[in-house]
Amino acid sequence: MHFKRGQIGETATWIVATIAILIITFVFIYASSFISVGKSLEGTSFGIKVDEGKGIIGTQQMLFAMLNYKELPDASPIKDNIISGEYNLVTIPLGPRLTEFSDSGVNCNFFILENLVAQRNSGVIGETKLGEVSVSLTDEKKARLKC
Amino acid sequence: MINKIGGDRLLAIYWFIMFVIVIIGLVSGVSIFFSKPLDIREAEGNILADKLTNCFINKGIYLSSFMDRFDSEGLEAVCGLVLEDKTGYYENGNEQYYIEFKIGDKIASSNDAVKSKLHGLCEQEDLRKNIPICVNRNFFVLKDDKFEKVEILVIVDKVKQNAL
Numbered sequence: 001m002h003f004k005r006g007q008i009g010e011t012a013t014w015i016v017a018t019i020a021i022l023i024i025t026f027v028f029i030y031a032s033s034f035i036s037v038g039k040s041l042e043g044t045s046f047g048i049k050v051d052e053g054k055g056i057i058g059t060q061q062m063l064f065a066m067l068n069y070k071e072l073p074d075a076s077p078i079k080d081n082i083i084s085g086e087y088n089l090v091t092i093p094l095g096p097r098l099t100e101f102s103d104s105g106v107n108c109n110f111f112i113l114e115n116l117v118a119q120r121n122s123g124v125i126g127e128t129k130l131g132e133v134s135v136s137l138t139d140e141k142k143a144r145l146k147c
Numbered sequence: 148m149i150n151k152i153g154g155d156r157l158l159a160i161y162w163f164i165m166f167v168i169v170i171i172g173l174v175s176g177v178s179i180f181f182s183k184p185l186d187i188r189e190a191e192g193n194i195l196a197d198k199l200t201n202c203f204i205n206k207g208i209y210l211s212s213f214m215d216r217f218d219s220e221g222l223e224a225v226c227g228l229v230l231e232d233k234t235g236y237y238e239n240g241n242e243q244y245y246i247e248f249k250i251g252d253k254i255a256s257s258n259d260a261v262k263s264k265l266h267g268l269c270e271q272e273d274l275r276k277n278i279p280i281c282v283n284r285n286f287f288v289l290k291d292d293k294f295e296k297v298e299i300l301v302i303v304d305k306v307k308q309n310a311l
Contacts, residue, residue, distance in 0.1 A: 014161070033180075036181075055197060055200070058196075062286045065208065065287060067207070070292055
């Protein structure tokens with residue numbers, strides 16, 4: 001009787017192990033078929049309309065457009081005024097423009113980053129994040145557009 | 148001793164069966180995953196939208212000369228694009244793409260006949276399969292020293308390759 005108990009216990013262990021292996025295998029197969037349905041490079045499901053907004057290239061072109069913008073026909077482009085120090089984040093005249101873009105469904109924020117070396121050393125300025133584009137105007141100044 | 152040998156043989160057969168089951172499971176799972184098509188149309192659409200942006204705009208300034216050339220040469224020639232699908236899935240390979248660049252009242256597009264066929268399908272978000280991927284871009288650039296809105300639309304059809 002004592003021997004039989006041992007045999008029953010061992011057999012039960014193997015049966016449970018077999019069932020566990022079969023369950024794991026079926027879960028793996030089911031998960032494979034489930035995940036494969038939405039296979040896409042960009043992580044979207046099939047057929048969903050994509051509205052990209054601006055894309056990195058579009059945001060980059062918009063930043064360049066802002067920097068090349070002249071308030072008056074004979075005036076210097078904004079980038080020259082930023083480099084010379086005439087404009088800073090407070091005085092730059094892009095506020096109304098950004099509001100106008102916002103009304104057209106294009107929501108962006110324009111930044112001028114100054115004292116880059118000091119700010120980088122203190123950790124205030126990080127790397128450019130997704131949806132942002134930056135261009136260095138001088139060693140100490142950078143323009144950034146966040147959309 | 149004889150009984151023990153029998154037990155070991157039984158265990159060996161059991162292990163072999165388990166091994167076969169696990170292998171079948173692994174092979175089935177991997178083949179199920181990799182046999183489904185990989186939808187790269189969104190990436191394709193984004194690349195086309197980027198190409199179109201860089202074709203008509205340089206450093207934030209709209210290049211009107213390219214639009215003038217579009218009237219005589221067509222969009223593909225102006226921007227150096229090849230909008231023909233050569234996979235053999237489709238009779239008309241050049242009907243799998245539609246691209247449109249709009250600035251102000253000027254529009255440059257690849258094939259208007261394709262637009263009427265595909266654009267309506269882009270709006271059917273609830274259909275969720277067998278419809279084209281549509282990429283829209285809206286941003287501002289400088290045209291004659293004034294900000295002008297640019298709208299780009301790229302549609303990639305190719306549903307036969309990506310149908311579920």
